[in-house]
Amino acid sequence: MSEFYILNHYPFDISQVPTGWATASVRELCGEPQPGFACGVHNRIGQGVVHLRPMNIDTLGRISLGDVKYVAGDELLRVQHGDVLFNNTNSPAWVGKTAPIIRPSNWAFSNHMTRLRPANGVDSRFLAAQLQFLQDMGYFRHLCVNHVNQASIGGDVIGDAVPVLVAPEHEQSRIADRLDELFTDLSAGVAALERVKKKLKRYRSAVLHAAVTGRLTAGWRKTHAPPAEPADKLLARILIDRRKQWEQRTLAKYAKEKRTPPKNWQARYVEPAPPKTGDLPKLLHGWCWSSVSQLSSKVADGVHKKPNYVPTGVPFVTVRNLTAGPGISFGRLNYITREDHYQFILRADPERGDVLVSKDGTLGVIRLIDVDTVFSIFVSVALGSV
Numbered sequence: 001m002s003e004f005y006i007l008n009h010y011p012f013d014i015s016q017v018p019t020g021w022a023t024a025s026v027r028e029l030c031g032e033p034q035p036g037f038a039c040g041v042h043n044r045i046g047q048g049v050v051h052l053r054p055m056n057i058d059t060l061g062r063i064s065l066g067d068v069k070y071v072a073g074d075e076l077l078r079v080q081h082g083d084v085l086f087n088n089t090n091s092p093a094w095v096g097k098t099a100p101i102i103r104p105s106n107w108a109f110s111n112h113m114t115r116l117r118p119a120n121g122v123d124s125r126f127l128a129a130q131l132q133f134l135q136d137m138g139y140f141r142h143l144c145v146n147h148v149n150q151a152s153i154g155g156d157v158i159g160d161a162v163p164v165l166v167a168p169e170h171e172q173s174r175i176a177d178r179l180d181e182l183f184t185d186l187s188a189g190v191a192a193l194e195r196v197k198k199k200l201k202r203y204r205s206a207v208l209h210a211a212v213t214g215r216l217t218a219g220w221r222k223t224h225a226p227p228a229e230p231a232d233k234l235l236a237r238i239l240i241d242r243r244k245q246w247e248q249r250t251l252a253k254y255a256k257e258k259r260t261p262p263k264n265w266q267a268r269y270v271e272p273a274p275p276k277t278g279d280l281p282k283l284l285h286g287w288c289w290s291s292v293s294q295l296s297s298k299v300a301d302g303v304h305k306k307p308n309y310v311p312t313g314v315p316f317v318t319v320r321n322l323t324a325g326p327g328i329s330f331g332r333l334n335y336i337t338r339e340d341h342y343q344f345i346l347r348a349d350p351e352r353g354d355v356l357v358s359k360d361g362t363l364g365v366i367r368l369i370d371v372d373t374v375f376s377i378f379v380s381v382a383l384g385s386v
Contacts, residue, residue, distance in 0.1 A: 004160040011137045014163050022166045027159035029127065029166070030116040035088065035155060036109035039071045048072035052079070052109040054087045057097040060183070061132030076108040077115070084116040084128045085109060089152040096140030096153070098131035100124040114158055121169045125176035130164055214284045231288040238295060243269055245297045272296075300348040301359065302377035307336045307344075314341040315375040317350075319358045322365045328356070336376060344376040 002025055007014070014023045026033065039051060048070040058064040063085075079085060079101045087097040089112040101107070101124070109115060118124050134140060143161060144151035167175065210216040229237075246269055254261050272293035280289055293299050307316065313335040321329045336344075350356065352372055358365040 002160070002163070005163045006143060006157075006161040007163070009137075009139050009142045010163065011134065011139060012163075012165060014165070017165055018167075020168055020171075023163050024166050025160050026116060026162050026164055029122050029164060030084070030118050030159075033086075033155040033159045034077065034115040034117070036077055036111045036113045036115065038111040042069035042071055044069060046070055049076060049078075050105070050107045051076075052085060052107055052113060054090045054094070054097070054110075054112050057085065057087055057099045059094075059097065061097065061099050061128060061135075063099045063101070071108060073108075079104050079107050079109055079115055080117075082118065082124045084118060084124050084131070086114040086116060086131060086158060088112060088114045088154070088158065089150055091149075092141050092144050092146065092151040094135075095144050095151050096131065096135030098128045098135060100128040114155060116158075122166070123169070123172040123176050125179070126167065126172040127164065129176065129179055131162075134162070214287065227286055230286040235288055235290050235294065239272070242272070242294075242297055302348050303344040306378070307340045307376075309334045310337055311335065313337050315373065316378065317356075317375050318378045319361045319365070322356060322358050322367050323362045328367050328369065328371070330373065341374070341376050348377055350375060350377055 004025070005014075017023060036052075042051065049072075050065070051069050051071040052063070053069065055067050056064055081101060081103050083101040083104075085099050085101060087095060089095065090097070116127070118127055140153060141151075143153050143157055145154070166172075207216070214221075247266060250265065250268075251261065273291060274294060275289050275291045277289050283289065302317075309316070314337070315330060316334045316336045317328065318334075320332065324331065350369055352369055354369045356367045356369065356377065
């Protein structure tokens with residue numbers, strides 16, 4: 001076993017390799033790791049040769065030419081069929097993305113990439129799959145040198161510190177062929193799921209449209225009497241209750257501050273503006289238009305001052321927590337102190353039953369708060385309390 005191997009966080013027990021297998025360093029299998037070159041003069045119109053960059057290796061360990069830049073020059077380093085390309089500089093989570101080079105067409109590679117050229121008897125697909133697995137498992141994060149906005153791994157670390165399992169030559173090929181088959185099936189399945197997702201999105205939009213226009217309940221209306229309270233009467237009752245809630249909150253604030261309400265304090269209430277209905281379509285009998293403010297006891301956006309983040313504390317929700325999935329994601333969070341949270345909730349105090357709407361970045365993402373988690377929201381998120 002090499003004294004240079006870094007085995008902390010390594011996902012294999014290299015003392016228990018299968019019979020007939022061995023362990024080697026990347027340098028032993030590929031010789032000297034070859035970094036690419038930096039080039040500030042790129043073009044996207046096809047002049048020169050393809051210049052592979054970190055985004056040209058996808059998260060599954062495949063070359064992706066969806067976003068390609070070209071550079072000019074005959075002296076540029078190239079990759080050839082059977083090489084392996086390793087992403088040496090990226091954000092820490094993505095350092096180590098690795099792809100085999102299969103039948104390239106005059107490709108060069110940037111200084112954020114390292115070319116590995118396996119010796120005879122080493123299947124590049126087998127080697128690339130193993131390095132990509134190490135990346136998936138987070139092993140390379142612990143080998144990185146961290147910079148301001150990114151991290152990197154040097155050629156000596158790649159060459160000498162990373163142990164690689166070596167199978168007999170024919171077994172490598174069988175494993176690589178089987179992986180190709182499985183990943184092809186997986187890609188086909190993912191593509192099918194994407195098509196289904198698009199159809200479901202269209203179907204969901206159609207159902208929502210039918211719901212909010214009344215077509216979804218057309219059959220129900222035929223068998224039931226008209227509602228005893230049409231929507232305009234309901235809205236009038238909501239507006240009365242809205243004002244009562246405002247008065248209760250205002251009196252509670254004066255009481256907390258041990259102050260006497262001023263004369264005519266009720267006149268400070270601002271009646272919510274109704275929508276302009278001139279260009280809106282005619283509604284069903286018994287329905288009416290309203291504004292969001294009329295149906296909400298409070299409409300506010302989050303805090304306008306970006307807080308100081310702390311390692312633990314109160315979750316601080318931004319747009320990315322609304323766009324990460326179907327609900328509010330608490331997977332990738334920043335945190336603020338309870339003192340800051342107390343100041344922020346004076347503006348917007350999210351609670352169960354409220355509705356959040358993104359108003360920057362990805363616009364119009366709507367999420368219902370259906371958890372009791374205490375959190376604060378940033379200015380990019382608007383809150384409506386029903």
